[in-house]
Amino acid sequence: MLVEIPSARWVLVVSDGPGPGAAMHTDVLTQGRESYARWAWKAAYEELSAAQGETPLPGADLYRLAVAAYLTGADAAAVETFQRAHHALVDQGEVARAVRCGFWLGIVLVQRGHHAQAGGWLARAQRLLAEEPLDCVERGYLLLPGALRSLEGGDPSAAYAVFGEAIEIADRFGDPDLVALSRLGRGQALVAMGEAGAGVAMLDEAMLAVTTGDVSPIAAGLVYCALILACRQIFDLRRAQEWTAALSRWCAAQPDLKPYRGQCLVHRSEIMQLRGEWPEAMEEVRRACAHLNEPPGDPVLGMALYQQGELLRLRGEFARAEQAYREASECGHPIQPGLALLRLAQGRVGDAAAAVRRVLDEAESDRVARSRALAAYAEIMLAAGDVEAARAGTDELEVLAADFDAPYLWAVAATARGAVLLADGHPRGSCVALRRAWTSWHQLEAPYEAARVRVLMARACRELEDHDTAEMELDAVRHVFEQLGAAPALARVAELSGMPARREAPAGLTPREVEVLKLVVTGATNREIADRLVISEKTVARHLDNMFPKLGVSSRAAATAFAYQHKLV
Template structure:
């Protein structure tokens, strides 16, 4: 057999060196697809060292090739271990475990975290990787609802990050501290730590993958506590960061979903549909990424609000197929389709499974609306009260507006138009401030109905007409049809002039029930029953309960 030509070997080595140099330069300028191509080409000619394997892994991740990311990172881990660099091997094992955990493969993820812990035990001196391995524990504590342990563990990780001057660890651990504080309903403290973490993100101090992860986690945390101004600001920053890297794929999907959410809240529904559409289709040929369920849910919400019910139905189902809970949107769709019993059953099921206040606060407004339509007044009262109690515990104006709007709907159903008007006005002030046109229009509808109940026909017309214009501009067909019907056919009060709740009280009085018994049945206070009964006496010009009973039977109110 002929011996290899040394000149050819040297030529091959030189070419490989050139390719690797181009790959490293492409990586440095964040041209991830180019870097990935160069490293892939180089590895076909010669084994890569551990650092270049890490670059190959990161560039694969950033262009959406998750399986390649895991494979290259696995090889980098082995290369570091064989070279005796246990710390770098631990770091690779951490990232492998984290990615597998994100994919829901908890067994393999635990295996890599366990391997990293075993390697850590053999370290003779302290290393920053100890802090990285605390991060999965923080997430476990948060998932288990133990915010106290999560906070303490995250604080320990922050201390390690600061001691070793590791920006990635410091920012990630600090933002997890913020999330733990939010779970304890220490909202302002938590948001302050999220802001501090984002200072490192927006000034380019973090690695690309950690940058994207912290961006997405912080935006979601802000949305959970209704800090929509922060969520909007960080979404804009994420958009700019993605735009600076035209070859980036990994975080562009999340960016588009966040942008769509901001657009929906701001009333730019056509733009939001376009953004979610880009996510719900294949983003880039050859990537291994699947569309996130949240994108389908966002698109379904806009279809529902527009009255495009078949399209909404399909997107809610797709959201569910991709692992995203389609409630409360699907139940609200059922409600407008006239399938109230289905909406009630689904919402009861979801609420029974959710105990965490922040998560319940996203379900309760829909439950108030559904319960009122179903005639479940006691349930509507309980849900509105729970919302209000939670809104009182945190400084979140948007949540307070949501609670006030629910309170307005319940008060209106109770026949308490003055209270309803006050609640709706408080909600409207916030919606106008945060520029949320759809919710502002819904608040105006409640105000219009309250004005009508108070015989303020001019006030009722102005509020309903303004709401009508907003719904028309947004393309909110179901809401528009309802308000147009209200404007064209003003509701005529029945001859007796009683509200639905007052009529209910009269019927129960006629059945011989005491005010206390009525309060227990309607799940309201005795004082509320007293007030309703006083209104009944005034409206019907009756002197007593006996007279009210006689009136009820004489006018067939039973």
């Protein structure tokens, strides 16, 4: 909230020297500059806003105000102030600084999805440099948008060359922001070209510039977030975890910071999920959604909603998971293979198979997207009884794992291979592959994935008539799934353990209420339940009204949890 200062305080007293209003203006402007220097963004925004009451701020201070506005989430004010800063710097004859201001204005507009406006401001910056024969570092900055367009357009080689030109300019002028951004871009280009090792080395150089240099906050935030995303793309979980921890510390040092914090929370949630800290992961992603919703329109919200959907799916809250996926899709975020795996968990194998096949076809030239889809593809094809398709998918997954040489992807490939061998009637070979997969997941400290492998091992041991080992494996994973709250996986273990079904339904449910509850678990709507059971929607609603008090619950999600807890599914 802006600090409002009555205009009377700014009226100058006629005298031989500056009056008290001028002194107050100087004081608040100095305070704003000092707050900016120590990264106290809210204070800097309020103080610099107050300082522009009746005396126009020079271009440099307008630039500071624009940055403070952006970093506190006041995007509209940031865009308007960047524009004023640009014009003020041009009027002051500081063309190079005006160009840099135009560059950052373009970047901010792109982040908010205003690509046409961004293109206009970047073109204006280019025109200014074309009119002034200046040898300045800003020429390197203006190389970056074109290189990014080449990278996003599927031409990483062209992007690599242009980012190289920017690196030469950055090094010649010793500009920290351009040093970090140009190396980040070249690292991303190398990864896209399939040279993950060289790309990671360049990404590490970019991050080194951030952690040891005088990189501005907007540039630092961009590098942190882009680097973590790049590490996720190449399945380098160790680096992703390391830099997520660094980003968390960086955000914590700036309590007023609005951008980057939401994405940091999403990455933290993903890491917590992998480590088996599901309640903490759910809380982090809940915080991320709340943070990214205010103000609305942040594109990272789709990433947060997808992560929320993944956690809800694994916990068996299918209706809520589907809603999260739908909302993520509305934000423009890809929702596969998560939605396909949800359909598989709901027993809709045909829908799952159709979706995952389409995703693979669309990702023909995208190795990262294809790698993520292939693991789901193998699992879904096995559920559909198409062992040949699952085998082909696993073969390709192993090739990609060798290309990326990432422990995570090797673990995924070994799990898929073990499942295919088991389905193909080779339990001994399956045990070998699954033992390798379990070791990999254990080293990655991923308890859920490791436990899923042990379920497959239990099945293989049963086929080899080693029933003692099979039961021990199931006993071990039952405890893991209970701790995690992985209701669908726990139900599968109960099924494999041969636990007898209850003769009487719990909580006094009637047989028809049990049927309705089992369909609620799949995420079916009242209309879909009515169609399946050939009854009216009103009858479905009456059954639900009768059931909820019996179960002691007030929502479909809670009823779903009850059904899993009492082995009704």
